[in-house]
Each structure stands twice: as structure tokens, then as C-alpha cells.
Amino acid sequence: MARGLAADLGGASLELIRIDDQQPGERISLPLGPFDAVGGNLRAADYHALIPHIDAVLSALPEVLSDTKTLYLIGGAWRNLAHIHMTRSFYPLKTMQNYSIDPLDAALLARWAYNEGRTALLDWPGMRSRRAETLPYSGLLLERLIRVVRPRRIEISLTGLREGLVFDHLPPSVQTRDALLDGCRDFASGSLQSELFGPPLMMFVEAIADAIPMAFNPDMDRRLRRAACLLAGLGKNLHPDYRAELVFEDVLYAPISGLSHQHRVWLALTLFRSMTRNRKPPNRDAVDQLLTPDQVSVAESLGSAIRLAIVASGRTPELVDALHLSHDATHVHLSSDDPALMTEQVEFRLRKLADRLGLNYSLGSDAARG
DSSP: OEEEEEEOOOOOOEEEEEEEETEEEEEEEOOOHHHHOOSOSSOOOOOOHHHHHHHHHTTTTGGGGOOSSEEEEEEEEHHHHHHHHHTTOOOOOOOOTTTTEEEHHHHHHHHHHHTTTHHHHHHHOOOHHHTTTTTTHHHHHHHHHHHHHSSSSEEEHHHHOOHHHHHHHHHHHTTSSSHHHHHHHHTTTHHHHHHHHHHHHHHHHHGGGEEEEOOOOOHHHHHHHHHHHTTTTTTTTTTTTTTTHHHHHHHHTTOOSOOOHHHHHHHHHHHHHHTSSSSOSSSSHHHHHSSHHHHHHHHHHHHHHHHHHHHHHOOHHHHHHHHHEEEESEEEEEEEEEEGGHHHHHHHHHHHHHHHHHHHHETTSSSBBB
């Protein structure tokens, strides 16, 4: 849920909107866009001379805007600065939505942009000249804004006015839906078997949710488990030698809302581990940099539970419905309405899941083993 201050930098103005419980507050428009504040010659501007004017305008902001939890940056210039920050810090992902920057790092980047980095920005590879010219001023404004609002975190948003207008015209019943789960359903659409596999898989996995340690917080873990189940049908028709890697990359960069980069990597790793136990994920740096060892372990445990269901059912929804997974303090137990599903391979996967959870296991009506 978004809470904080949205700052949208355009060519002529800076728009500020306080967001609390997803309800926008009053909009404040300031004449601090690069073309309004500097004029036509952005390359030759004396940016240090602009600081008193910028500070004077920002000092008139209401006190309620200070000490902001999250500063959401909107606009192409700030997105480009964030992209440059990614490059300079060797960040392992290349997606801008929900890219988070520590305020101190952002302030250092901003100061660099209008000082010693100014020449580098104007000649940045792949950057349009007209866009590059706005970056030193955008850095200056960001530095001064950070000083005033004192955010605890900074996040990049790819959405803006257009998406907000679309959202405002949606019926309330749609506005209150979980964008993460809707996005996963849409991303997995196209295969009827994949679409139908998710709901019974959710019930299968939730039966042992209490036995899986927490990765983030109870609400986010529940949403991510459901998201993983909705995406578990991906890769069904791909070559088994490459399926896990292709699905990992697909989920890592999927056009799905409601995910931080950390959540995105965790979800991709979960799906990867639902298809392979021993291979290394293709973007190991993202896993190592963005997830803790405990979060990796939880992803592997959930992946193991999903893989058990896949092996036992072949991603057939009716067969997942026939499976019954449960646990107690010492055992994880699997039974089925159809005894023919309880094969040696299913027992092998059940044992691997039990090992990950630190439990013994039992299959069908057999006595506990392991």
C-alpha cells in the first residue's frame, strides 16, 4: 500500500501529492520544472546559483510533507537518473518499476549529477541529448527536495497521471482487487490447464503454510504464495532442459504490479525451485544481493511443495484436488483419493519437502518414515 509523497517532475513544474492509504491529498504545483526554472540553455546554466531560489520555493511547503515515509519519484528525468544509479552501482536487475534507492545514496547521486558528473551525464551513452540536458538540474532539485521532505526511502514509479486517470474510471469492485494476483493470472493466461491449476494448488500449499517459515510478513507471504501458485503453470510446454531458467527470467521481468524488487526475485526463485533443485538460477547476483539466506530457504521450501504437487498431478487440476497435504509438529503427511498417484517419485518429492521443513514424512496410510 502506497504511503508517502508523490513527486512528478515535468518540463515546467514539480507536482507534489501526499498519499495516505492510497487516497491522494491536495496537489501542490511548484514552478520548478527545468525549462521554467532555467530557461532554454540548460547546458550553460549555473546550477549553484539556483539553489537559493529552489530552497525558497520548497521552504513554503506545508509541514505535513516533511518526514515522509516514502518519496515516489515520477517523470522521465528522475527515471533516467535512477537508471544511471543502477549502472554505477552494478545493480543486478534492469527494471525500473519500484526500484528503491536509499535517501543518502540518492542525495549523493543528485549532487554528483550537477557537479563533477555533469559532463558525463550530457554525453551518457544511449541518452537522447534533449533528455540528458535536463539531468543536472533534475539532480539539483532532487537533492534540495530530499533535504526538505526527509524521506526514509525513495522509490521510482513508472506509472503517473495517465495510469491514475485509468484507475479512477475503474469500478470500485475492480479498484479494490489485488493487482499482484490479477497480474499473475493475466501473465499465466493462454493455457487453460495453467489457468485452472492455480486455485487447487493454493489450497494444497496453504495446508502446510504454518510449517513454512516466514520470509517477509504474514500478509505478504500469503500473497506471494498465491502468486507463485498462479504462475506454477508457466513453462509447461517448454523444453525441460531450459524450462526453469526461462521461467525464472520471465517472472523476474514480468509486467506485474505490487512487487518490490526483493519480492520479485523471491517469486522468481520459488518458481525456479519448483522445477529444479540443484541448478543455479541464471541471475545469481540478484538472489545473493536482494535476498537473505533465510528468504532463499523459504523460497526453496515453497518451491519444493509446488514441485511435489506438479509431480503427483502433472499439473492436472482434478488430480491436485485429489491430493491431501497436512502436517503436525513432527510430520508432513500426503494422502490421495487415488492410491495410484502415490508413486515412488511422489514419495521422493515428499521426503525432499519434509527434509526442507525439518520434519519426518508419511505417505498415504503408511506409518511415518524418514
